[in-house]
Amino acid sequence: MRRGIRDAGLSLAFLVIFVLALLGQSIAGHAYLNEQQAQHGDAKVGYLEYVSSSDFIVDVAENWQSEFLQFFLFILATIWLVQRGSPESKQPGDEGVGTDAEQSVGRHARADSPKWAKSRGIRLWVYSNSLLLVMGGVFLASWLAQSIAGRVVANEEGAQHGQPPGTWVEYVVSADFWNRSLQNWQSEFLAVGAMVVFSIYLRQRGSSESKPVGVPHRTSSVEAD
Template identity: 45%
Template sequence: MVIFLLCLTGMAITGLQVYNEEQLAHGSSSIPFGEYLRSGSFIEATFENWESEFLQMGAYVVLTIFLFQKGSSESKPIGEHTPQDADPRRTSISDDTPWPVRRGGVWLVLYENSLAIFFFVLFGLSFWFHAVGGAEAYSEEQAQHGLPPVGVVEYLATSQFWFESLQNWQSEFLAVAAIVGASVYLRQRGSPESKPVATPHHETGA
């Protein structure tokens, strides 16, 4: 989180410089830091990236339930029952058991899918804020060329919005494919993302 905050701060500072340079180039005045943080340009740039990250993680959590890669440390063992597959309805209940498991019913259904729900809710929120900020930034560009502004829904139908989204989505899924495939053959001693160094390539990591 410290690294995240440092990077976000650096992004905001350099983003302000880029934004003000563009403003001056178009004959407009520069804006202060606080105003930039509320601008469509900053909001769009921030949530455009968050959107792709949360989509990647949500998809990864769900797809690794059903998909396997022989030899990869990122895959569950093929053909084996794992603790993650255990039905909580058949487990023994204790005082340490999470409350939704003890309660059962809809609470248990939500809880046993809560990690995926969490990431997809964050994806949905980021997707929407990307559209909100993007519509404002896009409308500013439209105004500079004497064209009418667009609303959020209108912006969602533009190629600009989908170009911004898809250019990030493709990189996230490439990164997942890279770690899934590379972890078959490559190792990093001490990392939980790697199989033990001496493990044969064909063995799937647990």
């Protein structure tokens, strides 16, 4: 049990942090909503009613979709693009998907390789691109949830001003939807770009996201190994 927890420590730690942050968001969001309700003389909203509402769902979904879009694009970009000296990049000259021998797939698979890595055809293609496919799928699902919940919120706000409800398509092409999306996207892209560049010149001893402290700036961690 203790060894299992140690071996999965990184994922378990972030799972706990995620749950606590999501819980904190729901409590703070619920309190803020009721403050707004009181200012308008409306009845308070219960906690369970709030966490199942479109207001809460749209706030959560718009952040999820930007995060998974960030990783989807980063995974895709690092197949073909490199940044010399960054541990977030392959070394120059290694661009592309690599050969079957380099990837240990098909007839080059090892005895302990995953089962689908030893197969051929569509199963091998799916497994070879499974990380990108899952990240893209979660992004699309989160984006859809954001658009559906966001439309409900927008229509509720519009009804308060006597406006007719809009369709899903009208909301998806609206300034409100794209303002919500792009304000999250730009920050994610900035963070990824900064990490790629900062990791060329800066170090964190003991972190797998950093090169060894004494490795030259223009050398990637792969080259150093």
